[in-house]
Structures are given as structure tokens and as C-alpha cells.
Amino acid sequence: MLEPGSYIVVPRTTGCGIGKPIEADEDVKVHLLNNNKPTEILLSTLKDIFAKFDIISNGVIDYKEFELFKNIIGAEITERDF
DSSP states (O other), rough: OOSOOOOOOSSSSSSSTTTTOTTTTOOOOOEEEEETTOOOOHHHHHHHHHHHOOOOOOEEEOHHHHHHHHHHTTTTOOOOTO
């Protein structure tokens, strides 16, 4: 049992293998759209990304929060275009 106090949880993995069958082939492609609609895995991923960058947890990502994401993916998107 942990003593009362403040702790930091450090993940040991990115979680990419979660839910992946052990016998799964590495070359298997994940479908992100089904009949031009996002699949559950795509929606789940987008929700996770949104939650990570919605720093003040208000359900909206402003340009300042979006800048963190665009810098990671190397996008050139101006505030006006945003």
C-alpha cells in the first residue's frame, strides 16, 4: 500500500499493443473508415488526441493549444487558417 502523498505515474509503453491479438500479423492494416464513416478505433484515437491537447479541459481547443499539436506533426497552419 502506498503512503499518502503525491505521485507521478510514468507509462512504460505507448499502449499501441493494447487489444492487439498475440497472433496478429504485423502487416495487418487497420481500417479507419467504413462506408466513409470513421470506425470506432479512429474515433477513440481522435478523442484521446483531443483530450491530450485540450489542456484546460473545456471541450474546445484554441489556437495556443493547437500549436502544440501542429508542432509535433510538423504542420504549417497559421492562426488565420485555424
